[in-house]
Amino acid sequence: MGELIEHLREGLPAEAILTDPDVTRSYANDMASFCTAGAPAVVTLPRTVEQVQHVMRTATALRVPVVPQGARTGLSGAANAADGCIVLSLVKMDRILEIDPVDRVAVVEPGVVNAVLSRAVAEQGLYYPPDPSSWEQCTIGGNIGTASGGLCCVKYGVTAEYVLGLDVVLADGRLLKTGRRTAKGVAGYDLTRLFTGSEGSLGIVVRAVLALRPAPPQQLALAAEFPSVAAAGEAVRQIMARGHAPSLLELMDRTTVRAVNAMARMGLPESTEALLLAAFDTPDPAADLAAVAELCTAAGADQVVPAEDAAESDLLLQARRLSLTALEALRPATMIDDVCVPRSRLADMLEGTAEIARKYGLTIGVCAHAGDGNTHPVVCFDPADADEARRARESFDAIMALGLELGGTITGEHGVGVLKKEWLARELGPVGLEIQRGIKRAFDPLNILNPGKVLDA
C-alpha cells in the first residue's frame, strides 16, 4: 500500500489522494441495498485527463483494481468499492466545456451533474432529455456508465441515444477517442455505444460529446384513476397503438399512491388501483390530453383529471418523483427492481408482481415508466427479520424471472452491477456471456477495471 500511494503521488497532487480510512470508507457504496462492498485502499480525485491516465498506469503497473465513481446514486452496486482498490472519483472533473446551439452538442467532463447541464443548456433554448430520478445529484459520467433512463424516455429515449463521442482512458492509461461530434458517422465499430452502459468495466470516460435537442414546449399532464392494473395496462396499449407520443406516461400502483400520500399529503386518490400520469409537450397538449383521456375512459378509468396548467402538471410529476422515497419509508429496507417488458405485457407484469407479493407475504409497491414497459417493483422488508429478508430476496428474483418470461430484460435502466450479475448470465445465455467476456478481455486483460461487477463471476 505504501508503494501504491507513493506511485500515485508522482502524478497527482496531495489533495487528490485520500487515504484516511474514515474518509475512504465513505466512498465504499452506491445506493444499492444488499450489495457487497470492500474497503478502498485509496480514493483519488483527479482533475485532469493526465491525472486519470496516471491513476490507470499506476493501477496497471501494480495490478490494483480500480472502481470508477460518479455521485454514487446508482442502484445496482456498480460503484461499490472492492477490497484494496483505488476508488477513481470523477466528481472534480465537472466542467461544461462547450454548448453549441448550431451543432446541438454539449462537450462535458464526466463529473458534471445532470441537472447542472440540463439547466445550462436550457438557458440557450436547448434540451438534454435524459432525466434519471437522481438527476439533481447524479453525474453525466455515471449516466453514461449505466446508460441511464428517466421519465422522458418514452418520447426522447435514454442516455445512450445522446452520447455521440467519448474520450476514454483505457485500463493501461492510453487515451482513446471514440465517435464524433457530427450528426452522423459510421467510421469503424461503434465503440461509443459499447462504453455507454459498460458500468466502468471497459474504460474511464473523461470527456463526452452529447447531442442536444431544441427545447420543447412546457408539458401538460393528466392523471387517470383505474380500478385495476389490467385496465391501466389496456389504456397504455391503446395510447401507444393509436400513435400518440406522450412526453411522459407513468404508472403508480395503489401501494405507491398511498405511500406518497403518507409522506407528502399530496391528496392522491387512495381508492385507485393504478394511477396513470400522461403528459404531452406538443404544440397543442390540451388536444392530445383530451384524446388520451377518452382512451383512458374507454379502457375503464374511474376518473380522469387533467392538470389546469403547468404548475398542476408539475405537482403530478412531483408525486411520481417521490414514489421511491415514499416506498422506502414504508419499511426499514427496500430492494428496487428494474424489469422492462414489452409495453404490451405491462399489465401481465404488474399482475404477476402483485401475485408474487401475495405469495411471499410482502409489501411490493410498483411505480413504472408505463410507456416503456419499464417497471420498478420496490420490495419493502425488514432486514433484521431473517425470514422476511430471505423472502424479499426470493421475491426480487421471482420478479426478474417473470420479466424474462414475458420477453423482457432484468434491467431497463439501473444496470447490472453486483446486484444482478447472476441474472445477467441467465438473460444473455452461454454464447452471449462468452462473447461479452471476450470483449471485456480485449479492453481489460488484467481485469483491473471494476472487477466483480457485471460479467465478472
Add this chain to the structure above:
Amino acid sequence: MGELIEHLREGLPAEAILTDPDVTRSYANDMASFCTAGAPAVVTLPRTVEQVQHVMRTATALRVPVVPQGARTGLSGAANAADGCIVLSLVKMDRILEIDPVDRVAVVEPGVVNAVLSRAVAEQGLYYPPDPSSWEQCTIGGNIGTASGGLCCVKYGVTAEYVLGLDVVLADGRLLKTGRRTAKGVAGYDLTRLFTGSEGSLGIVVRAVLALRPAPPQQLALAAEFPSVAAAGEAVRQIMARGHAPSLLELMDRTTVRAVNAMARMGLPESTEALLLAAFDTPDPAADLAAVAELCTAAGADQVVPAEDAAESDLLLQARRLSLTALEALRPATMIDDVCVPRSRLADMLEGTAEIARKYGLTIGVCAHAGDGNTHPVVCFDPADADEARRARESFDAIMALGLELGGTITGEHGVGVLKKEWLARELGPVGLEIQRGIKRAFDPLNILNPGKVLDA
C-alpha cells in the same frame, strides 16, 4: 473447391448453391467504383438460420472467407467478393415476421427490402424512417451492415437508432442473440450497436427487431435559391440554431441542379449556386416553412418557393433523389464521397470542395444532407484518361482530408468497405485502430468474415 461444395451441400439444398462462374461473377461487386473484387468460389442463398449456420461452420472448418451480401447497392465495396470466397447472399431470407403497433416493433429477416418494410408498416399507421437513396432495392440486412442513413435523418436519425435486437450467426456458426424487443434495456454491453455498421466483419445478421414510430403527417417542402454556398450554409445554421426540426434539409449545388435538369427537365433554377430544400411533417408545416423561408431570405436567398401541396413537395424530393444518377450521367465514371462535418462547418466544406475541384481541374457536384452536415461530393471523370483518373482519386482523398480537418468523419453513412480503409486508420488513430482490431479478433479469430474490408490491412 470440390471439398467446399460437397461440405456446403450437406446442409443446403441444391438451388441454394451457385457455382457457374458466369453466375457467381455477377455477385462480385457492389455499386462502388474502383474497389478491388475477387472471383467467388461459390454463391450461397440460404433461406433459414440453420442454413446460414451451416455455411459458417463450413467456412470455419475449411478456413474459407465469407462475404455477406444484401442487394449490393453499397457504395464502398464492402460487399465485394474476395478471391475464392463464399458469397453469403441473404436476399432469400426476406420475410417480415411481425409488425406490432403496441410495442412499435417489426421483426424481420435480413433480406427484406427497405421499401417493402416501409410500405408494410405504413399500412398499419407506422413509420420505419431510415430511407437510403437505394431504398427501393437495398435490404434491411445491408442497411444494418452499413448503419445506413438517408434523407430523413436530420429529424429521425439513422438505421442504428432503429435496431433494438439482433440474431447473429457468428464466424464459427454459433447463434448469438443481442439486445431486446423492449423500449429500454441495459443488460450487458451493447452488442446490437456493435454489429450495426460492422459491414459484415463481425457476424451474419439473420433476424432483426426494429423500432417503429407512429406515422407522421405528410411533409410539405420549400425550395430556396442562394447566390452562394456560404449563404445557404448560413441559412442551415440559422434554421438549426432557432430550434426548427425539419424532416428534411437538403442541398444541391449548381452542378447538381444542372445535371438534374439535363437528365429530367425538372425546371430547377439553373442560375442558383445552391438550392436548399426544407420540409416539415409537423402539425402545421406551412407555419414552419414560413419561418424557415424568412430565415432563408435573411441569409441571402434570392428566391424562396414553397410547395403548394404534397404533390409539389414530392417533385422537389424527386429532384433531390435524382442527384446521384444525374451526376453519374455527366462523365463516364464517378466516385461518390460521404464526408460528414459538424453542420456549423457545412459552408466551409462546400467551399473547400469547390476549391479542390478547381485545383484538380475536375467536375465535382455536391448534394448534401445539409441538416446533418453530411456531404456527397461526386467526382466526375473518365477512367480511360489516366491523368484524369489520378486527379479524381487525389481529389477524393483531398475531400476526406478536408472533412477531417473540419472536425468531421470520412463516412457519414456509406461505410468504409474497401474504398476508405486507409482513411479509416487515419481517422481512428493508432489507439483506436488497435482497439477496434482487438474486437474483430474477439469475434473472428480466423479472419474469415469479410476479410480485406474496414480494418483489415
